[in-house]
Amino acid sequence: MQARNSFNKSILxxxxxxxxxxxxxYRYELPAHKIASYPLDKxxxxxxxxxxxxxxxxxxxxxIIDYFDSSNTLVFNNTRVIxxxxxxxxxxxxxxxxxxxxxxxxxxxxxxLESTHASVWKCMVGNLKKWKEGPLExxxxxxxxxxxxxxxxxGKSGRDTLVRFSWDKNDLSFGEILEFAGHVPVxxxxxxxxxxxxxxxxQTVYSERDGSVAAPTAGLHFTSDLLAKxxxxxxxxxxxxxxxxxxxxxxxxxxxxxxxxMHREYFSVHRKSIEALLKHEIIAIGTTSVRTIESLYxxxxxxxxxxxxxxxxxxxxxxxxxxxxxxxxxxxxxxxxAYMDKRGAGILEASTSIIIVPGYSFKIVKGxxxxxxMPASTLLLLVSALIGKDWRRVYEHALSNxxxxxxxxxxxxxxxxxxxx
Numbered sequence: 001m002q003a004r005n006s007f008n009k010s011i012l013x014x015x016x017x018x019x020x021x022x023x024x025x026y027r028y029e030l031p032a033h034k035i036a037s038y039p040l041d042k043x044x045x046x047x048x049x050x051x052x053x054x055x056x057x058x059x060x061x062x063x064i065i066d067y068f069d070s071s072n073t074l075v076f077n078n079t080r081v082i083x084x085x086x087x088x089x090x091x092x093x094x095x096x097x098x099x100x101x102x103x104x105x106x107x108x109x110x111x112x113l114e115s116t117h118a119s120v121w122k123c124m125v126g127n128l129k130k131w132k133e134g135p136l137e138x139x140x141x142x143x144x145x146x147x148x149x150x151x152x153x154x155g156k157s158g159r160d161t162l163v164r165f166s167w168d169k170n171d172l173s174f175g176e177i178l179e180f181a182g183h184v185p186v187x188x189x190x191x192x193x194x195x196x197x198x199x200x201x202x203q204t205v206y207s208e209r210d211g212s213v214a215a216p217t218a219g220l221h222f223t224s225d226l227l228a229k230x231x232x233x234x235x236x237x238x239x240x241x242x243x244x245x246x247x248x249x250x251x252x253x254x255x256x257x258x259x260x261x262m263h264r265e266y267f268s269v270h271r272k273s274i275e276a277l278l279k280h281e282i283i284a285i286g287t288t289s290v291r292t293i294e295s296l297y298x299x300x301x302x303x304x305x306x307x308x309x310x311x312x313x314x315x316x317x318x319x320x321x322x323x324x325x326x327x328x329x330x331x332x333x334x335x336x337x338a339y340m341d342k343r344g345a346g347i348l349e350a351s352t353s354i355i356i357v358p359g360y361s362f363k364i365v366k367g368x369x370x371x372x373x374m375p376a377s378t379l380l381l382l383v384s385a386l387i388g389k390d391w392r393r394v395y396e397h398a399l400s401n402x403x404x405x406x407x408x409x410x411x412x413x414x415x416x417x418x419x420x421x
Contacts, residue, residue, distance in 0.1 A: 015322050019258025021357050026384060027375045028395055036404035037190050039201040044223050047403050047410035049394065051387060056397050061221045061411050064369070070234035073280040074369075075273075075289045077216040078239045080207035082113070082175070083182025085194075088136035088151060096136055097126035098151060099185065100178075101213060101246055102266070104162055109211040109243060109266070113175035117167075122160040124246065140180050149177060175210055185213045187249060187407050189374070201408075211243035211266070217407045218286030218370045238276040242267040242288045242352075252376050262318045262355045262378065267292045269348050271340060274333055283367040287379050290365050294321065295352040297363040300332025301325065303339055314339075316352040321360070329363055356382040367415045372398055372405040387414050 040046055044062040052067075059066075068074070084100040103112030105120040112119045125131065131153070138149040147169040154162040167177055184194040184202050194202075204219035206227065231237070247263020254260045265288075274296065284290040295316045301324040302316070309315070340348055355378060368386055372395065373379040384391040394412065403410045 015319060016258075018322055018357050018359055019256065019319070021257040021359075021381070023252050023255060023257055023260075023376050026377075026380050026391075028392070028399075030375055030399075030405060034399065034403075034405045035189060036406060036408040036410075037192060038197065039220070039408045042223075043201075043205075043221050044226050046221050047401075049398055049401075049403060049410070049412040050415075051390065051394050051412065052415045054390060056394060058401060062226065064221075064411075064413060065226065065229050065233060065235070067413055067415075068230065068233070068235045068283065070236070071280055072283055073236040073238055073276055074230070074283050074285055075238050075240060075277075075293060076204075076206055076219060076285045077242050077244075077288045077292070078204075078206055078208040079212040079216060079241050079243050079288075080210045081184065081203055081212045081215050081244075082210050083178045083199075084185050084213045085183040086138070086149075086151070086178075086181055087183065088138055090130065090136065092130070094127060094130040096128075096131050098136075098163055099124040099126070099213070099246065100163075100182075101160060102243070104157060109209075113173060113178075113210050115174050116170045116172065118164060119174045120154055120162055120164045122157050123163045125161045125163070128161065138181060140177070147172060147177070147180075149181060185246075187214065189249075189406060190408075206239075208239075209241045209243075209268075211241075213246050214244040214248050215407065216242075216244060216286045216288045218289075218411065220408070221411050222285075236276065236280055238273040240267060240269045240273055240289060240292045242292045244288055248379075251374070252378060257355070257357055257378075257381065260355075260378070262353045264315075264351050264353045265291070266313075266349070266351050267295065268350075269296065271337065271346050271348075274336060274348070277364055278330060278333060281366045282364050283369065284365045285369045287368070287370055287373075287382050290356065290368060290382060291352060291354055293364050294356065294362065295350070295354050296336055296348075297321075297329060297332045298324065298352075298354060299350060300335040301327055303335040304331065312349070314348075314350040316350065316354050318353045318355050321354055321356075326361075332363070356385050358384045358388070360385040362386065367413070369411060369413050371407065371409050371411055372403060374406065383414065387416055 046061045048059040048061045050057045086098045088096045100121045136151040140147045149167045152164045154164040184198040186194045298321045
């Protein structure tokens with residue numbers, strides 16, 4: 001009993017240290033002209049800042065292949081951005097914007113997007129005060145016959161508005177409706193509406209599974225040709241799917257990170273991708289891949305400690321990664337695979353609210369390809385967790401050498417000092 005109390009006290013002290021991280025220590029000056037409003041003409045011609053063993057150098061993204069070999073596995077997030085912004089005009093002239101965040105009924109992304117009669121979504125509604133009652137209507141030309149899309153308020157879910165969408169052409173899925181009627185949800189800091197270029201460029205070339213309302217932007221630099229060259233060199237790859245939510249844009253407004261509520265996102269991983277994590281040094285393509293990979297370890301540690309999910313969707317909470325007994329990566333992933341075997345599942349589906357802050361001990365990820373992030377954001381804290389206080393040197397170098405920032409900006413390859421490449 002005494003040993004257990006001592007362990008719990010140690011965990012509480014460790015958690016307190018992480019939670020008290022001062023957000024202001026991760027601020028830097030980001031001039032507006034450093035933010036890329038549009039993508040470059042060619043994806044792989046962006047700049048590449050290389051941080052390797054504490055040294056910083058400059059390169060072009062098209063040369064990223066030079067930094068990997070057959071000992072590496074690159075993990076890509078194959079989520080696909082949906083055109084989740086719908087604009088309705090009331091008879092009064094008021095414009096109502098409905099931003100579909102995640103499906104509510106059915107709650108599965110696949111089922112909700114494949115529905116051919118109705119679908120209820122959690123939404124952010126712009127100009128909500130002007131939408132007092134009754135349905136909103138939108139007439140869409142879809143070829144030989146137009147379709148009428150209707151949106152009705154169906155209650156609340158936390159801060160979000162539940163909206164029931166229905167339409168009168170049952171051979172169209174809701175996913176197809178969004179393709180016809182929706183707008184690309186470009187980030188708010190671009191300060192512009194979506195344009196035709198965004199339909200192609202705010203999407204990775206390897207995107208497969210619909211569900212994100214924001215792109216996993218680290219992957220925007222890859223081309224099909226570059227992926228083929230990596231494969232020819234013997235560099236392995238594995239896919240995960242994490243549907244990026246609008247919460248990725250929520251700024252940290254608290255003084256300490258412990259008071260910030262992390263958003264929840266849904267992910268799925270095929271068995272073969274989990275097995276691949278055991279074979280080589282893992283390089284995550286983007287912070288969403290990091291969150292998924294490290295969440296897999298946390299889930300395994302939870303299962304090893306006796307966790308039994310109460311639903312079909314295991315959940316990783318915000319601070320759980322810091323309060324569990326450490327076990328080997330092999331044992332953690334074996335627990336996850338055993339859980340899948342018991343359910344006869346070839347794909348793991350789960351949700352995560354994990355937050356990765358300075359002091360976090362990475363269990364699986366050895367390196368990261370990522371863009372440059374907003375000051376005092378959870379994404380910047382994740383970068384600092386990986387490379388320590390050198391994050392400031394990296395960002396000062398990028399600012400001084402005309403790197404382009406945020407979603408459509410340039411890229412960085414971050415290889416911590418202990419990575420044996």
